[in-house]
Amino acid sequence: MQSFKVTSKEANLRLDKFLALELEQVLSRSAVQRLIDEKKVTVGGKIQKASYKVQAGDFIEVEIPPRPVYEITAEKLPLKIYFEDEEVILLEKPAGMVSHPAVGHWTGTLVNALLYHFGLEKADEENFRLGLVHRLDKNTSGLLLVAKTMTAHSQLQKQLKDRTLKRRYQAISWGHLKGKKGLIDLPLGRSPADRKKVVVTKEHSRPAMTEYEVLESFSFSQLLQIALRTGRTHQIRAHLSHLGHPVFGDPEYGGRDKALGGIKGEYRQQAAWALELIERQALHAFYLSFVHPVTKEKLDFFSELPDDFQALLNYLRTLEK
Structure with missing residues (x-):
């Protein structure tokens, strides 16, 4: 049994939405709906419908069945x-x-x-x-x-x-970010509209910080090096999308058809051809450094770009010649 007390900020949310936010790491919104339908949720000891608007001070209890072991x-x-x-x-x-x-x-x-x-x-x-x-x-x-x-x-x-374990990524993003280097310091939380995605929000969110450095700039995109100060789900993809510069090829965060629709003139066809070179987001974790837990030796490793990422990068470079 899990219990929650509604705060004034959460007042007037639908019961199913309130629980979906509170239990986002445990249950989907459809699973929350099923628990409500099965009368596994009480508000002040009483059964309520999913559409019930929670009030400040409401005491909500949820009976969550044990998850099957696979x-x-x-x-x-x-x-x-x-x-x-x-x-x-x-x-x-x-x-x-x-x-x-x-x-x-x-x-x-x-x-x-x-x-x-x-x-x-x-x-x-x-x-x-x-x-x-x-x-x-x-x-x-x-x-x-x-x-x-x-x-x-x-x-x-x-x-x-x-943050002594270091991770760095390379990414190709749409458009041009402001400045050669920058820090994106914006909190991230689950999207109320799509629980599989995360968005910049102050509600039910956690701090998230992403450092970036522009390595190369092209007509309609940039090659970035990225370091994480935090490790949130979809952090790089959500942060860049929020700034209007989604990761190239990323269908979930606006990096394919939506971004292509914003490209005008002679670059539109070039961008369309570029998208054909990669079927996923152009994001690669190329560097990792850590201290060995037993020997205490500092170890550094680098990974070459995969073929699809490299092919895209080569094509973007040829367009600049």
Whole structure:
């Protein structure tokens, strides 16, 4: 049972929307709706409809059924490994691969591949202790660090929190950002309109900071180097989209047809051809640095741009000649 007390700022929200915001890390809005329909939600001890407008001081209780435990099966999938020992493994996740199994993605993930690599046939979802130190979006490629022991995972998580574990990305964005360098310091939270996306908002949000540096500028785009001060879901994609310069090729955050519609004159056809070179967001985690949890040695790794990203970059460069 989970309980919530409505604040004055949250007053007059629909009950289903209020709970969807409060439980965004646990349940989808449709799942919240089902709990309300099944009378698993009470307001002041009484059953209310999803359309009920919550009031300041309302005490809301939600009975959330236990989530079923799924079995993760090993799969023989190719892995590009940069470093591995008894404590950690550093590898490159290709675009199109989900990092960790979840609803709708129980096979073909990085974790399925790692199980096979470690010689395990399968693992219980709850008891599987392979520790992804961080994650990358499905269609973001690049370096990803995995802890092989609980001690290593704890120490690397601390490095991530203390920002001593460094991650840098390269991205191609639409348009031209202001200045050669900049810091985007805007809070991010789930979009009320689409729970799969995040947006800049002050409501139910968390601080998010993204540093960028312009490496090259083209007629209708730029090559950026990006460093994260925080690690929010979709952070780079949401921040750049909010500024009106979405990541090139990103369909969820306005980086394909919507951005192309804003290109005028001679550059429109060139931009359309450029989009044909990449089917996903042009975002790659090219650099990762951390202190080894046992040896205490500082390790630095670089990853080359994937073929689709490099082909796009080469094309943009030829347009400038």
